[in-house]
Amino acid sequence: MQAKERREAIVEVVRLKGPVAVAELVERLGLSEATIRRDLVKLDDAGLLKRVHGGARPVDVRDDVYADLVDRQAEPKEAIARAAAARVRDGQSVLLDIGTTVGRVAKYLHGRPITVVTRNLAVYAELCEDPVVDLVLLGGQVRPAHRSLVGYLTEESLRQLRADLLLLGTSGIRRSGHSVDTVTEEVPVKRAMISAADEVVLLADASKxxxxxxxxxxxxxxxRHLLTDRLPDGETSSVLHHAGVAVELVDTAPVS
Known part of the structure; x- marks a missing residue:
């Protein structure tokens, strides 16, 4: 069983059963205790479950914003993630923002000779064992419910970096073309990421x-680029056109 499959199976057991002991996970999944314990550390770091003495329990769903959002608009997000990953060229350095759309990009970057710089803990969990990808995790204060790192340390780290490409998430795009967020703590970090990148690609499904x-x-x-699954309203489209933003519509048909 591959690491990704193992960890998905562990998360599924914990979500269905609630608090579960390491011994039960060993019995259910046929894995060694050492492997289970290592995976629990990774999953806890990614905010996908909580380690407790002798086992693990689910995260508090009332506060788990990421888990609540991850399956919304799943097909458009998946298509946007595939298209975003295709824009990354071998040898490039790419900044990956937080969010459930950007988080999906990581699985399409496996085995690529690239540098990934991120504050997205879901991206870290996906790529941390990839032997080819050069993964850089930014420092900062952990926000488990959003799978993100924020704060002065994150911003200061970004000031020391330069990346070829930024894949940027958003909570919404106003008719003025402004990208907005629901959480004020995210704003200075996102701005620091924009300043650190030569090219910025905004990822936004139609609900944004x-x-x-x-x-x-x-x-x-x-x-300069927007990846989305449906053209926005006329006013927003006009603003984007006059600003020189290239809007790319992705194919949301499932990949066979």
Whole structure:
């Protein structure tokens, strides 16, 4: 069983059964105790479950924003993630933002000779054991419910970096073209990521027009490409066109 499959199976058992002992996971999954314990550390770090003495328990679903959002608009997010990963060229350095769309990009980057810099703990969990990808995890304060790192340490780390490409998530895109967020703590980190990248690609499924959020991250001049599954309304499309933003519509048909 591959690491990704193992960890998905562990998370599924914990979600279905609630608190579970390491011994039960060993019996159910046919894995060694050492493997289970290592995987629990990784999954706890990624905010996918909580380690407790002798086992693990589910995260508090009332506070687990990421888990609540991850399956919403699943097909468009998957298509956008595939298209975003295809934009990354071998040898490039790419910044991956937080969010459930950007988080899906990571699985399409396996085995690529690239540098991935991220504060997204879901990305870290996906790529941490890849022997080819050069993975850089930014420092900062952990926000488990959002699978993110924020704060001064994150911003300061970004000031020391330069990346070829930023794949940027968003809570919403206003008709003015402004990208907004629902969480004010995310804004300075997102701005630092924009400043650290040569090229910015915004990822936004159709539900992000206008989406939610009142904290302005950037105006339309900050990004040059938008990946989405459906054209936004006429006013927003006009603003994007006049600002020179290239809008790429992705194919949401399932890949056979």
């Amino acid at each position: 027009f206008p989406g939610s959020g009142t904290a302005t991250v950037c105006d339309v001049s900050a990004y």
